[in-house]
Amino acid sequence: MDFSYNSDSNIYVLVACHNDDAPDLVAIGGDHSVEVLLVGPSSCESLALFHIGTRSTAMAWSPRSVSPSASEEWVIELAVAGADYGLHLLTKTVSQPEDVFHFGGGLSGHHGKVNDITFCGGMGAESSRYVATVSDDKMLMVWDLTPHDTDVRDEIGAPDSRPQPTVYVTAYPHPLTSIDSHISTTKELLVSDCRGTVYIVDWRSDPGATEQDSWRSSSVLELTDPHALSEVSVGLSLKLSGSVAWRRDSPDIIGSVYGSRFSLWDLSNLQGGKPYATSSSFSQGGHRFRWCPTYPEYFAISTQSPLKGAIVHVYSTNYVYAQPTVFNVSPRPQYVRDFDFLATRGIPRLAVAAGRSVVIFPIGVES
Numbered sequence: 001m002d003f004s005y006n007s008d009s010n011i012y013v014l015v016a017c018h019n020d021d022a023p024d025l026v027a028i029g030g031d032h033s034v035e036v037l038l039v040g041p042s043s044c045e046s047l048a049l050f051h052i053g054t055r056s057t058a059m060a061w062s063p064r065s066v067s068p069s070a071s072e073e074w075v076i077e078l079a080v081a082g083a084d085y086g087l088h089l090l091t092k093t094v095s096q097p098e099d100v101f102h103f104g105g106g107l108s109g110h111h112g113k114v115n116d117i118t119f120c121g122g123m124g125a126e127s128s129r130y131v132a133t134v135s136d137d138k139m140l141m142v143w144d145l146t147p148h149d150t151d152v153r154d155e156i157g158a159p160d161s162r163p164q165p166t167v168y169v170t171a172y173p174h175p176l177t178s179i180d181s182h183i184s185t186t187k188e189l190l191v192s193d194c195r196g197t198v199y200i201v202d203w204r205s206d207p208g209a210t211e212q213d214s215w216r217s218s219s220v221l222e223l224t225d226p227h228a229l230s231e232v233s234v235g236l237s238l239k240l241s242g243s244v245a246w247r248r249d250s251p252d253i254i255g256s257v258y259g260s261r262f263s264l265w266d267l268s269n270l271q272g273g274k275p276y277a278t279s280s281s282f283s284q285g286g287h288r289f290r291w292c293p294t295y296p297e298y299f300a301i302s303t304q305s306p307l308k309g310a311i312v313h314v315y316s317t318n319y320v321y322a323q324p325t326v327f328n329v330s331p332r333p334q335y336v337r338d339f340d341f342l343a344t345r346g347i348p349r350l351a352v353a354a355g356r357s358v359v360i361f362p363i364g365v366e367s
Contacts, residue, residue, distance in 0.1 A: 001042045002361040007035065011353040013056045016340040018248070018293045022067040023343035026351050027078055028358060029056025034090060036076055038068065039342060039351070039360060047076065050090045050098050054082035058117040063127040068094075079131045081114035087133065089145065103165050104133070104143065112137030112175070120189065120203075121181030131165075132189055132203065134176035140191060142168040142203050168203060170218050178243045182251055188220070192244040196258035198223040198265075223254070225263040225275050243289040249296040253317075257286035257301050264320065277320045281313060292341045292348045298363070300350065302336040310334045310354040314363050325363065330354045 013029035026037045026044070034056055036048040047068070062077035076092040087104030104110065113136045120130035120142065131143045147166040174193040182188040187204040200221040247253035252267040260283050263275035284305035292298035300314045301324075309331045313324035329336065329352045339352040347362040 002359065003042055003044075004360070005037060005044050005358045007356045007358070009033075010337075010356055011358065012337055013059050014338040014340055014351060014353040014358065015059045015061060016342050016351055017061040017065055017067075018343040019061065019063060019065050021070040022061070022065045023345075024069055025061070025065065025067050025076070026340070026342070026358070027059050027061065028353060029059055029080060031055050034059065034078065034080055036078075036092075037358070039344070044358075044360065048090075048092045048098055050078075050080075050088075050092075050100055052080060052082055052088050052090075052100060054084045054086070057081045057083055057114050058133070060117045060119055060131070062119055077128070079117055079119065081117050081133060083113070085110045085112065085114060085135075087114070087117075087131070087143070089131075101162060104141075104167070108164075108167060110135040110137050110139060110141065112139075115176065116178040118179050118181045118189070120186045121183055122186035123184055124186070126186050130186060132179055132181065134179045134191060136175040138172045138175055140170040140172065140176060140179070140189070140201065140203070142189075144168075170201070170203065172199075178245075180245045182246065183248060184251070190244050190246055190254065192242040192256060192258070194242065196225060196242050196256075198242075198244050198254065198256055221267070221273075223265055223273050223275075225256075225258065225261065225278055227259075227261050227263075227278060243287065245289050245291050245299075247291050247296055248293045255289050255291060255299050257281055257289040259285050262286060262289065262301055262315075264317065277317075279321055281324075282311075287336070288339060290339065290341055293343045294341070294345065295348050298341075298348060300339070300341065300363075302339050302352075304335055304337070306333050306335040308332070310336045310352065312336060312339055312350060312352060314350075327352075327361070327363070329359050330357070 009030035011028045017025040024039045034050045037044045038047045058081040064077045068074040078090045080088045089101040091099045117133045143165040180190040189201045191199045199219045242258040244256040254265040264277040282303035286301045287304040288302045297317045310329040312327045334354040337353045342349040352359045
C-alpha cells in the first residue's frame with residue numbers, strides 16, 4: 001500500500017534504519033530539524049523531533065537504535081551533519097527526551113559541505129563508538145565519540161560533562177562524495193570521490209606520511225570504472241557526484257553510481273580492478289545508490305535532475321543488464337532529494353523524499 005507523510009519543511013536527507021531491532025524507523029532532515037518516523041503497514045507517525053538549527057546534509061543511524069515496536073526499552077540515536085559543517089549526535093530514549101550533542105565544528109572539523117556520514121560498522125562493542133564523515137574539503141574524518149573509553153551514555157542531559165570526540169584525518173586529492181562502513185569490522189571503510197574513484201580504506205592504519213599523501217597509505221584497494229574517466233569532464237560542468245555502497249549480505253560485492261552509469265565489483269574475482277558489470281542509468285546523472293537489506297539482489301538508483309520528476313530505478317543483480325523497473329513518485333518540478341529501502345519484512349519498500357513529502361511504497365506485489 002502506498003502512503004505519504006508531509007513534513008513542515010523541505011526534506012533534504014532521508015535514511016532508513018537497517019538494524020535488526022529497528023527496521024521500521026526512518027529519519028528525515030529538514031531546514032532546521034531532524035524528525036524520526038515510526039513506519040507501519042499503511043501509515044507512519046512522528047516519534048522524535050530534534051532541533052539542530054541548520055539544514056541537514058547527511059545522516060546515519062547508530063547500531064544502538066532500537067524501535068518501540070521491538071522493545072519497551074527503545075533507543076533512538078543518529079549522527080547528523082549540518083550545512084554549517086558541524087556534526088550532531090542525536091539521542092532519545094523511553095526515559096529521556098531529545099538530546100543534541102554538538103561536535104566537529106570550528107578549527108577541528110570540516111571546512112566544506114559534509115556529503116556523507118556513517119558509523120564505522122562492525123558487530124562488537126565498538127560498533128557505535130566511531131563515526132566517519134567525508135566532505136567537499138577532500139577530508140575523511142573518523143570521530144571517536146568516547147575518546148577516553150568512558151561510558152558517557154548516562155551523561156545525556158549534561159553536555160558540559162561530555163568530552164569532545166577525538167578526530168583522525170585522512171586527506172585525499174579530490175572532494176569526497178560518499179562513504180559506507182563494513183558490516184563486520186570497524187576498520188574498513190568504502191569511500192568515493194567526485195571523479196568516480198572508489199577506495200577501500202583501513203582508517204586505523206598508521207600511515208606515517210604527510211597529510212598531502214596520507215590517503216595512499218591508508219587505501220587497501222582503489223577501484224575505477226573506465227567509463228567514469230570519460231565522464232569526469234562532464235561531471236566538472238554538471239557537478240556530478242558519486243555514491244558507493246557495500247552489499248549488506250556480502251562485503252565482496254560493491255555497487256556505485258557515477259554520472260550516467262552504475263558499476264558492480266566482486267572483490268573475490270577482481271579482473272584488474274574493473275567492475276564485473278556496468279550499465280547506463282540516468283542520462284542526467286545518478287545521485288544515490290542503495291542496496292536492499294532484505295532482498296540483497298535488488299538495488300536502486302535515483303537522480304536529482306528535475307527534468308522528468310521524482311523517479312527511482314530499481315534493478316536486480318540476477319538481470320543486471322535488463323531495463324530497470326521505473327517508479328514515478330511525483331511529477332515535475334519535484335525530484336528525489338533522497339531515498340532508502342526499508343528493512344521491514346515482506347515485499348521490499350522504498351521511502352522517497354520529494355519536496356516536503358515522504359512517499360512509502362512497495363516495489364512489488366504479493367504473489
